[in-house]
Amino acid sequence: xxxxxxxxxxxxxxxxxxxxxxxxxxxxxxxxxxxxxxxxxxxxxxxxxxxxxxxxxxxxxxxxxxxxxxxxxxxxxxxxxxxxxxxxxxxxxxxxxxxxxxxxxxxxxxxxxxxxxxxxxxxxxxxxxxxxxxxxxxxxxxxxxxxxxxxxxxxxxxxx
Numbered sequence: 001x002x003x004x005x006x007x008x009x010x011x012x013x014x015x016x017x018x019x020x021x022x023x024x025x026x027x028x029x030x031x032x033x034x035x036x037x038x039x040x041x042x043x044x045x046x047x048x049x050x051x052x053x054x055x056x057x058x059x060x061x062x063x064x065x066x067x068x069x070x071x072x073x074x075x076x077x078x079x080x081x082x083x084x085x086x087x088x089x090x091x092x093x094x095x096x097x098x099x100x101x102x103x104x105x106x107x108x109x110x111x112x113x114x115x116x117x118x119x120x121x122x123x124x125x126x127x128x129x130x131x132x133x134x135x136x137x138x139x140x141x142x143x144x145x146x147x148x149x150x151x152x153x154x155x156x157x158x159x160x
Contacts, residue, residue: 062076062077063077090123090127091118092118092119094106094109094110094131097134099138100138100142103131103135107128107131110124110128111124
């Protein structure tokens with residue numbers, strides 16, 4: 001046990017008793033809204049002061065270097081200007097899937113594409129997730145249609 005930790009305890013208070021007394025929840029007192037919206041932390045304010053009026057010159061210099069062939073500058077600018085895409089378009093056409101039987105054909109097509117190298121395992125995994133979601137939707141739709149048909153049939157039998 002460190003000296004600092006011992007000093008924080010009451011003379012007869014065990015560490016377990018102290019942690020049991022801690023109150024969890026909001027870090028502010030009731031009525032204290034915390035940091036105002038838009039308030040900047042100390043580091044941000046310091047960096048803004050350091051850059052000051054030079055921001056335009058720095059950006060211009062970065063643009064000139066990127067246009068001059070500096071790959072790292074170009075990458076930094078493009079990362080800021082264009083959001084990164086999650087994934088890429090896949091040059092693969094799934095067979096039409098309109099019922100549960102079609103899912104089997106689609107899975108076979110995905111498996112064949114992985115085997116012949118036209119899809120990576122990661123791409124196939126994403127397509128399988130897509131098909132899994134589609135299968136769930138088809139299942140729910142099928143159950144709803146069957147339930148509706150049964151309710152209609154029961155209604156007709158009670159009317160007779």
